[in-house]
Amino acid sequence: MNDSDEGTGDAAQAKAPSKRKDARRNKEALLDAAASVFVTSGVEAPVRDIAAKAGVGLGTIYRHFPTRADLIIAVYRHQVDACAEAGPALLATSATPHAALGQWINQFVDFLVTKHGLAAVLQSDNAGFEALHAYFLDRLVPVCAHLLEAAADAGEIRSDLEAYELMRGVGNLCIGADSDPDYDARRLVELLIAGLRRPN
Amino acid sequence: MNDSDEGTGDAAQAKAPSKRKDARRNKEALLDAAASVFVTSGVEAPVRDIAAKAGVGLGTIYRHFPTRADLIIAVYRHQVDACAEAGPALLATSATPHAALGQWINQFVDFLVTKHGLAAVLQSDNAGFEALHAYFLDRLVPVCAHLLEAAADAGEIRSDLEAYELMRGVGNLCIGADSDPDYDARRLVELLIAGLRRPN
DNA sequence: AAACGATACGGAACGCCGTTCCGTTTGGCA
DNA sequence: TGCCAAACGGAACGGCGTTCCGTATCGTTT
Missing domain, CATH: 1.10.357.10 (Tetracycline Repressor, domain 2)
Incomplete structure (x- = not known):
């Protein structure tokens, strides 16, 4: 259940997992951080909180999840x-x-x-x-x-x-x-x- | 049904109508503007829009209706x-x-x-x-x-x-x-x- | 090993919003 | 007419989502 399971190709067409290790790691970290922040602060928690919890910059979060909805979808x-x-x-x-x-x-x-x-x-x-x-x-x-x-x-x-x-x-x-x-x-x-x- | 009927003393305790004509006029204008903006842009329309429509500054709107909820209540x-x-x-x-x-x-x-x-x-x-x-x-x-x-x-x-x-x-x-x-x-x-x- | 491009990173900066604050204006009364 | 409490307007602040771009890093190629 790791790897944010990219590649089912079902709803949002699958993107091939990034070639770069840091990118994959950050995406994982973001999913974990988001899940955790959603539990404590709710789904509408500030994007900055999630980025901070993941130890990541704001640019990174938006590159992986162009819209907040994409992040929520990925988490759930x-x-x-x-x-x-x-x-x-x-x-x-x-x-x-x-x-x-x-x-x-x-x-x-x-x-x-x-x-x-x-x-x-x-x-x-x-x-x-x-x-x-x-x-x-x-x-x-x-x-x-x-x-x-x-x-x-x-x-x-x-x-x-x-x-x-x-x-x-x-x-x-x-x-x-x-x-x-x-x-x-x-x-x-x-x-x-x-x-x-x-x-x- | 004008005058925003202050003085029923029922839910929010009545404030005596202001002594000043401009204050009363502005309050009226704000209620009218808010009602109209609510219809076209919804209840969450920016405060600035309502102030603009009423021809009034931001300070004025907050003096008459300390919180957005007060304005909505007054309108409805x-x-x-x-x-x-x-x-x-x-x-x-x-x-x-x-x-x-x-x-x-x-x-x-x-x-x-x-x-x-x-x-x-x-x-x-x-x-x-x-x-x-x-x-x-x-x-x-x-x-x-x-x-x-x-x-x-x-x-x-x-x-x-x-x-x-x-x-x-x-x-x-x-x-x-x-x-x-x-x-x-x-x-x-x-x-x-x-x-x-x-x-x- | 070194150099190089593609890829990804971080966070400053922008625009929108609610709200506060304060210098300025105005209405009503003495 | 002069005065001052009352009311005004809008600049300024803090928080937010989002964009942008100079910088750092990865993986490859020589």
């Missing part, structure tokens, strides 16, 4: 991919498609809620985060659509909601769930999923 | 108050408490969704917006609690959700609803309210 790519891959698996092992959907959404919520400020940045319309938004959507919306369709086919839920809207809604509900002990995003998401049930 | 106070007052009225005229709750929430969502960026700023944990958050909560949570309780007493909904959480959830769902034609916050909020129904 594995977890997003894992979440995407969990979808079909859950469908296979759960009692009903609706149950699978619920568990999958729960997993996603757990992920978002534990990443300080990620949900907020994900929906932020500040220019520069479209790439982040797009990456999450590209990976997760198809999975969600699949689960949704399965549940709809089974007659468990209404079929008039797009996967995109559901994902956005869930993401929105997770905003601020950290940093406010009185707000339980999980419960609200459960309510939302419950509201999806076909009014038998 | 009437509408928030109107929303708060609509709660009991709806309860009196609706068929059931749950219907009243639904209509009231709809009204709130309509308000939020039509104010470019308001929902986002409302949940933003950037220091300086707590006052805004607090104002909305102070005015609306009690109303929401009242409606919720009525519906719970009537046995229409589960009773294990705090009004605060519901308001936050609804506010969150409204984030980004402007600026994305593929995301319909209203529908998701309806789903949420539907999920509230007692699983008869």
Whole structure:
């Protein structure tokens, strides 16, 4: 899981690993530093903090990750991919498609809620985060659509909601769930999923 | 509805209207300018834009509205108050408490969704917006609690959700609803309210 | 081993933003 | 009319993201 796994060629087309050792080392250091800073200061921590923690200049950070979103994507790519891959698996092992959907959404919520400020940045319309938004959507919306369709086919839920809207809604509900002990995003998401049930 | 109605003494304690004509005029101009800029550029428009539109210096804007949140509150106070007052009225005229709750929430969502960026700023944990958050909560949570309780007493909904959480959830769902034609916050909020129904 | 280009580095500098501060102006009253 | 509290405007500050470019380093080639 090291090497920031360049070369899957899946979402952002793979760049060949740099020829130079220092470049590779710095990229690693930046990923580690970013992950650590994101945990303590949140995803919106100043770029300078990350550069400092990595022992690297500002130019370096921008050369490796042209936009802040690229850095965030790189840090969380594995977890997003894992979440995407969990979808079909859950469908296979759960009692009903609706149950699978619920568990999958729960997993996603757990992920978002534990990443300080990620949900907020994900929906932020500040220019520069479209790439982040797009990456999450590209990976997760198809999975969600699949689960949704399965549940709809089974007659468990209404079929008039797009996967995109559901994902956005869930993401929105997770905003601020950290940093406010009185707000339980999980419960609200459960309510939302419950509201999806076909009014038998 | 002019004069920024200072003196209700309700939420932010009333300051006596300034003795000086220019001060009153500038405050008016700022409120008008802010309202207009908020419509075109959103609630996060640069302070300088508002000052310029009002034909006023930066110092002036900060003297009248010590924090950005104060300005936003002043601009939207009437509408928030109107929303708060609509709660009991709806309860009196609706068929059931749950219907009243639904209509009231709809009204709130309509308000939020039509104010470019308001929902986002409302949940933003950037220091300086707590006052805004607090104002909305102070005015609306009690109303929401009242409606919720009525519906719970009537046995229409589960009773294990705090009004605060519901308001936050609804506010969150409204984030980004402007600026994305593929995301319909209203529908998701309806789903949420539907999920509230007692699983008869 | 030495020299050389490509590659990457670091951080000063720029522009934008919110906010503060203070010298200047003005309104209202004596 | 003269005075001064009140209010004004905008320069200045600090923090941020991002760009730019002179400098240092790596890996190769001779």
